[in-house]
Amino acid sequence: MSRIHLIAPSGYCFAQDAAQRGVQRLTEAGHQVSNQAVISRRFQRFAGDDAARLDDINQLATLENADIVMPVRGGYGVTRLLENIDYSAIATRxxxxxxxxxxxxxFTAVQLQLLATENAITFSGPMLAGNFGAPEMNVFTWDHFWQAITSPEFTLCWSSASPACQAQGTVWGGNLAMLCSLLGTPWMPDIDGGILVIEDINEHPYRIERMVLQLHQAGVLRRQKALILGSFSASKPNDYDNGYDxxxxxxALRQRLAIPVISGLDFGHEQRTVTLPLGASGHLLCHDGRASLTLKGHPTVNHCGKIYSHH
Structure with missing residues (x-):
């Protein structure tokens, strides 16, 4: 049994039924879900005004009786809060x-800020409404979430038509648009020799390419050992693209970039998604149409709710 504390630092949860279904699914599995009042909180398009949403995050510094912290959903909002988040206090906790x-x-912006300022490891994975509250819970997503947060070391394997390669380094990244939004700010992680993993939703292929090239032209990608592409949901091209999908x-990216570009990882806004510890140590291996990524060095929680740190 784990104690799950909800936060709502971004957009209003318009899918109230999904959020309630997520709470029910988790409680029926034996977990406690606290701070449910944030599910219905609303100010304009946001899940509460800036002060309330900021308090959700800063309260993590003194949070008790919780093992897992999970946002209700994403959507724009945390960018308004960045200057006032007490990362040092949260990291001390x-x-x-x-x-x-x-x-x-x-939420990627908060996760990368914690990594950049305090070297704190968080998990990029499912959230309450969109994943745990889906009409039918994806079995892989459920199983892998609990595996990732309870195992001090685990390995992901997937099919990938990618060039043979091997790399070891810090695994980091998350949502591509949020990653690019942090360029030039104090909250962009300064990582050399890392394995960067990216995903996004509702971005046309040319916009994905433009953001990746922004990372390339800013010097971020040349400092990495590999780039792993997760899912890019709703990125369907149109007639104008004339074959550019x-x-x-x-x-085109593989021709241009000097680092391996590995595709095919189930990671992102789809119902089927892995859970990745951002900031953990990773070992990537690609060979004969298969890819594997072994992760270790991240905090875990056992089924009785006790947290362990493996640094």
């Missing part, structure tokens, strides 16, 4: 009393 923090999408875009 995490060092003294480790906490599994898991989310994705807009996601596959053509990936082929």
């Amino acid at each position: 995490l060092r003294n009393h480790p906490l599994v923090i898991c989310g994705h999408s807009d 996601l596959f053509a875009m990936i082929a």
Whole structure:
């Protein structure tokens, strides 16, 4: 049994039924879900005004009786809060009393800031409404979430028509748009020799390419050992593209970038998604149409709710 604390630092949860279904699914599995009042909180398009949403995050520094922190959903909002988040206090709490923090999408900015400023590891993975509250829970997503946050070391394997390669380094990244939004700010992680993993939703292939090239032209990609592409949901091209689709875009990136570009990982806004510890140590291996990524060095929680740190 784990104690899950909800936060809502981004957009209003318009899918209230999905969020409630997520709470029910988790509680029926034996877990406690606290702070449910944030599910219905609303101010304009946001899940509460800036002060309330900022308090959700800063309260993590003194949070008790919780093992897992999870946003209700993504959507724009955390960018408004960045200057006022007390990363040092949150990181001190995490060092003294480790906490599994898991989310994705807009929440990526908070996760990368914690990594950049305090070297704190969080998990990029499912959230309450979109994943745990889906009409039918994806079995892979459910199983892998609990595996990732309870195992001090685990390996992902997937099919990938990618060039043979091997790399070892810090695994980091998350939502591509949020990653690019941090360029030039104090909250962009300064990582050399890393394995960068990216995903996004509702971005046309040319916009994905433009953001990846922004990372390339800013000097970020040349400092990495590999780039792993997750899912890019709703990226369908149109007639104007004349054959320029996601596959053509990936082929163009492979020709241009000096690092391996590995595709095919189930990671992102789809119902089927892996859970990745951002900031953990990773070992990537690609060979004969198969890819594997072994991760270790991240905090875990056992089924009785106790958190362990493996640094």
